[in-house]
Amino acid sequence: MNKSSNEVFPWGNRRRFNAYSDYFKRVFGERVQKVTIDAGFTCPNRDGTVGKGGCTYCNNDAFNPSYCNPGKSVAQQIDEGVEFHRNRYRQANKYLAYFQAYSNTYAPLHRLKAIYNEALRYPGIIGLVIGTRPDCIDDEKLDYFAALSEDYYMILEYGIESFYNRTLKHINRGHSVEDSITAVEKTAQKGIKTGAHLIFGLPGETREDMLREADLISRLPLDTVKFHQLQILKDTAMAKEYQDYPERFTLFELDDYIDFIIGFMERLNPDLVIERFSGEVPPWFLSGPGWGLIRTYEVRNKLEQRMVNRDTWQGKYYKTVNI
Numbered sequence: 001m002n003k004s005s006n007e008v009f010p011w012g013n014r015r016r017f018n019a020y021s022d023y024f025k026r027v028f029g030e031r032v033q034k035v036t037i038d039a040g041f042t043c044p045n046r047d048g049t050v051g052k053g054g055c056t057y058c059n060n061d062a063f064n065p066s067y068c069n070p071g072k073s074v075a076q077q078i079d080e081g082v083e084f085h086r087n088r089y090r091q092a093n094k095y096l097a098y099f100q101a102y103s104n105t106y107a108p109l110h111r112l113k114a115i116y117n118e119a120l121r122y123p124g125i126i127g128l129v130i131g132t133r134p135d136c137i138d139d140e141k142l143d144y145f146a147a148l149s150e151d152y153y154m155i156l157e158y159g160i161e162s163f164y165n166r167t168l169k170h171i172n173r174g175h176s177v178e179d180s181i182t183a184v185e186k187t188a189q190k191g192i193k194t195g196a197h198l199i200f201g202l203p204g205e206t207r208e209d210m211l212r213e214a215d216l217i218s219r220l221p222l223d224t225v226k227f228h229q230l231q232i233l234k235d236t237a238m239a240k241e242y243q244d245y246p247e248r249f250t251l252f253e254l255d256d257y258i259d260f261i262i263g264f265m266e267r268l269n270p271d272l273v274i275e276r277f278s279g280e281v282p283p284w285f286l287s288g289p290g291w292g293l294i295r296t297y298e299v300r301n302k303l304e305q306r307m308v309n310r311d312t313w314q315g316k317y318y319k320t321v322n323i
Helices: 020-028 074-088 109-120 139-148 165-170 177-189 207-218 237-244 254-266 296-310
Strands: 032-037 094-099 125-132 153-161 193-200 224-229 273-276
Touching: 020 273, 032 074, 032 125, 074 094, 074 109, 094 109, 109 125, 109 139, 139 153, 139 177, 153 177, 153 224, 177 193, 193 207, 193 254, 207 254, 224 254, 254 296
Parallel strands: 032 094, 094 125, 125 153, 153 193, 193 224, 224 273
Antiparallel strands: none
């Protein structure tokens, strides 16, 4: 079956995938900007609760904006974040407080309430985006977030990273695939918007392994998904592994990655909103090969053009592979 260039897709427009920016316009009727905040959390695979050293690929400094510093108050980081985005992008009237660094539910509930209430008191903040791990949530916290979601936009974004326990063990995640599935299902059951993140190119995973994850993630009660290619970052355990055992890695070249992502999306549930396809860090953080100075929006533009050329779209083969 071919799609006419004028045909509207299931998500209500002519783009070839269910795009995050369009989703926000549908929900809020206008552009909404996320403002990143570092609230000083840690992770259970860093502090010794389930492990030490953290995920082998992780260097939070590589993707934290310059204004993010846990030594600053939440309000100050929002102040500086709003100004940062005002200078770089066109101005938004509504903002989401994005708690990204480390595991942002890994604290007692009273501390979470203090942090998140400070963010929600800031003028123009209409909700929270909270990045966390599937083993850092419980019923008490979910009840709190469910109550917030009655008045604010609320989404919990879980780092699933891989649907293979052998991979999760190898990269020192400290949780299982089963933990991920349980957390996503419980969050959705509470009526809270739910997101997930996957990394493509982790050591030991074949292209077919990764493509199969499209089928697996499509079955979960998710609202949004994020994807990015593995990047070898300086000052990480994975950088040392890459130096010592490069044969364990098959990193994506840009053109190969675009082809892979298109194949992945063709199998993906069309109801899932795709927030991003690739990751971007400053080149000086890389300890392995990268894609040069290409920006994430340029990767997206190349991907969309190739989808048009191939007359394909998100979910084209979804029913076929999920019967």
